[in-house]
Amino acid sequence: MAEVTPIRTAAEVALIERFEGLKNKLPGSGEIARGRDEAFALIAAAGLPNRRVEEWKYTDLRNAVREAAPLAERPADAAALVDKASAFAKADAVRLSFANGHFVAERSDLAALPAGIAVTPLAAALAEGHPLLAEMGKVAVAKGNFALALNSAFMMDGALIRVAAGTAVDKALHLRFVNGGASPFATAPRVVILVEDGASVTVHESHEGVGTAAYQANSVVEIVAGNGTTITHARLNAEQADAIALSTLAVTLGAKAKLTSLGAVTGGSLSRHQVFLAFAGEHSSLTLGGATMLRGRQHADTTLVVDHAVPHCDSRELFKTVIDGEATGVFQGKIIVRPDAQKTDGRMMSAALLLSETATMNNKPELEIFADDVQCAHGATCGQLDEDLLFYLTARGLPRAVAEALLVQAFLGEALELVEDEAVREELVARAEGWLGERA
Numbered sequence: 001m002a003e004v005t006p007i008r009t010a011a012e013v014a015l016i017e018r019f020e021g022l023k024n025k026l027p028g029s030g031e032i033a034r035g036r037d038e039a040f041a042l043i044a045a046a047g048l049p050n051r052r053v054e055e056w057k058y059t060d061l062r063n064a065v066r067e068a069a070p071l072a073e074r075p076a077d078a079a080a081l082v083d084k085a086s087a088f089a090k091a092d093a094v095r096l097s098f099a100n101g102h103f104v105a106e107r108s109d110l111a112a113l114p115a116g117i118a119v120t121p122l123a124a125a126l127a128e129g130h131p132l133l134a135e136m137g138k139v140a141v142a143k144g145n146f147a148l149a150l151n152s153a154f155m156m157d158g159a160l161i162r163v164a165a166g167t168a169v170d171k172a173l174h175l176r177f178v179n180g181g182a183s184p185f186a187t188a189p190r191v192v193i194l195v196e197d198g199a200s201v202t203v204h205e206s207h208e209g210v211g212t213a214a215y216q217a218n219s220v221v222e223i224v225a226g227n228g229t230t231i232t233h234a235r236l237n238a239e240q241a242d243a244i245a246l247s248t249l250a251v252t253l254g255a256k257a258k259l260t261s262l263g264a265v266t267g268g269s270l271s272r273h274q275v276f277l278a279f280a281g282e283h284s285s286l287t288l289g290g291a292t293m294l295r296g297r298q299h300a301d302t303t304l305v306v307d308h309a310v311p312h313c314d315s316r317e318l319f320k321t322v323i324d325g326e327a328t329g330v331f332q333g334k335i336i337v338r339p340d341a342q343k344t345d346g347r348m349m350s351a352a353l354l355l356s357e358t359a360t361m362n363n364k365p366e367l368e369i370f371a372d373d374v375q376c377a378h379g380a381t382c383g384q385l386d387e388d389l390l391f392y393l394t395a396r397g398l399p400r401a402v403a404e405a406l407l408v409q410a411f412l413g414e415a416l417e418l419v420e421d422e423a424v425r426e427e428l429v430a431r432a433e434g435w436l437g438e439r440a
Contacts, residue, residue, distance in 0.1 A: 012047050014068035019153060022071065026156060028126035032133065039152035042144060049146045056146070058330040058362040059301040064244060064270050069216045071154055072100035072185035082107040085178045087206035087236050091423040093174035100179055101187030101219075102157045116167030116199070122158035122190055132160045135194050135224045139250040141305045141336070142276035147246040151188045151220045158190040158220075165196035165226070172202040172421060177219060179240065180211025190220045197254070200230035204424060207247070209240025209267060218246040227254040227281055232261075234419050236428065239267035248274045253313075255281025262418040264428050265292040265300050266435060272301035272330075279306075279313040279341075289418040290319035291428065293435045294327035294359075301330035306348075308341040317348040320415045322408055323359035324439060334366040335376060342371050348378040353385065353411050355404075355439075405436040 008016075019040050026036065048065055049056035075081055078099035085097075096119060097107040103121040113119060120130055142148050163169060175191055195201055205221060217239065225231055239245045245268040253259060263273055277286060292300050306315050321329040331350040352361035363380035385407050393403035412432055419425040 008047060009062060011065045011068040016044055018068065018070065022154070026154070027123050030129065032126055032129070036153050039149040042149045043146065043153065046146070055303065055332070058332070058364070059270070059272050059299065061146070065216070069184040069186040071156065072102070072181070072187050074102040075100050075181065078102065078104045079106050081180050081210065082176065082178050084180065084210040085176055085206070085208050087176070087208050087238055088174055088204050088424055088427060090427065091172055091174065091204060091421055093172040093204055095174045095176050096159055097176045098158070098178065098189050100181065100185060101189040103159060114169050114171055116164040117169060117173070118162045120160040122160060123156060125160045130160060132162060132192060132194060135192055136222060138222070138224055138252045139276045139278045141278060141307045142248070142250050145248070145274065145276070147218055147272065147274060148220060148248050148250070151190055151218050151248070154188040155190040156188060161191065161193045163193070163195045163199045163201050166198040168199070169201040172204050174204040174206070175221070177205070177207045179207070179209050179215055179217055179243070181213045181215065182211065183213050184215060185213070186216040186218070188218050190222070192222045193224070195223065195225045195229045195231060197226040198228045199226070202232045202421060204421070205233065205235040206238065207236065207245065208238045209243050211240065214242035215240065216244045220248045220250065223249070223251045225251065225253050225257045225259065227256055229254065229257045231259045232420050233259065234421065234424050235261070235263040237263070237265040237267050237271055237273065239271065241267065241269060243268045245271040247272070248276070251275070251277040252280050253277065253284045253286065255283060257281065257284040260287045260418060260420070262289040262291065262415065263302070264431070265290070266431060268298065268300070270299045272303065275304040277304070277306050279308050279310050282310050282312045284313045286315040287418060288315070288317045289415040291412050291415040291432070292319070292321040292329060293432060294322070294329055295324040295439065296327060297325065298327040299330070301332070303332040305334045305336065306346065308335065308337045308344045308346060311340065311342045311344070313341070314345045315347070318415055319350045320412050321350070321352040321361060322355065322412065323352060323361060324355040326358045328360040328362070330362045331380065332364045333378070334368065335378065337369040337371050337374050337376060339370045342373040344371065344374040344376065346374070346376045350380045352382045353408065354382060355385070405433070408436055409433065
């Protein structure tokens with residue numbers, strides 16, 4: 001039988017050549033190097049995901065990525081680049097800064113870290129074989145994912161963060177990713193956060209584009225939460241308008257753990273944010289939300305897999321998407337209930353508001369249930385603004401643009417209320433108002 005040779009795109013050829021040229025220069029040896037090779041083998045075999053790959057059916061990366069940008073080196077003006085960032089500036093937080101995927105110690109509050117938190121730059125951790133590296137890749141349902149494998153192959157820097165057992169961190173930890181430059185580049189930062197038993201922490205995550213060049217970002221944040229932990233998380237995508245941005249949040253929750261997370265998206269020409277979460281201990285809960293605002297020809301994909309592998313766990317997912325112009329939104333959500341996960345309570349909802357006739361929303365909610373004593377539900381809606389409500393508001397003297405803005409704010413508000421930090425919540429509301437103001 002004749003051997004079939006796949007036809008590779010220019011971007012795929014460039015990725016293969018780039019990895020071969022870089023792999024011996026990337027930090028880490030032994031298991032780390034073997035892990036890089038295994039991850040890239042998946043990429044080389046399958047190529048860039050396209051519409052024929054079910055998980056990427058609505059986000060054709062092979063068509064979108066015509067050229068593979070070179071992996072960014074640490075910019076000479078890293079500190080100046082970070083200083084251009086503005087996201088979550090009013091939040092009371094300890095900041096860890098990354099410029100084009102590289103840790104910037106001089107713009108990170110290392111001396112002000114609260115007691116019980118230890119931070120190690122990932123480049124140093126990879127080089128020395130830090131024991132916390134064993135915590136990477138814990139979420140089984142994320143294995144084989146293209147974006148995660150690409151990051152695993154090319155990761156160069158980031159951070160390892162350990163929150164000691166029993167620590168109640170009084171200040172938020174702000175992961176500040178800033179991207180900018182004059183020519184195209186790619187990034188692959190990775191952050192691993194180990195939250196030990198009984199600890200609680202708030203994590204803010206911002207991704208901002210401040211340069212003029214289009215870039216290809218691919219970030220991964222992994223959270224390994226022990227028993228009895230409490231974690232609140234807020235994430236903002238404010239990438240540069242021409243950026244292609246892939247991001248992954250991978251979480252393992254121990255017993256009696258609680259995670260609340262909200263992701264907001266306004267930036268990037270094409271973005272895909274993935275959440276992979278596995279319940280590893282009983283009596284844990286997840287509250288996950290999203291607020292996405294798109295216009296022009298933006299494309300934003302939110303994909304999540306929640307794996308209920310143990311009994312007595314709850315999950316709630318609520319995602320709101322507002323789409324204007326010729327933009328496209330994607331929501332793919334899956335709840336898996338394993339055979340032993342009795343008494344599971346999982347509910348997932350995606351709601352989209354279309355502000356133009358040319359806006360598009362693709363919804364794909366799924367349930368895979370292999371247990372019988374469970375309560376699970378999912379739903380998805382797409383619609384336009386209620387003309388009766390608009391008439392009610394305009395009849396009382398409000399201009400139509402103002403009336404529309406009020407209804408959109410109310411629509412997004414249910415998701416944004418998940419953010420507990422008042423300063424962060426107010427900023428996200430302000431960004432939504434700014435988006436609506438520019439639209440008007």
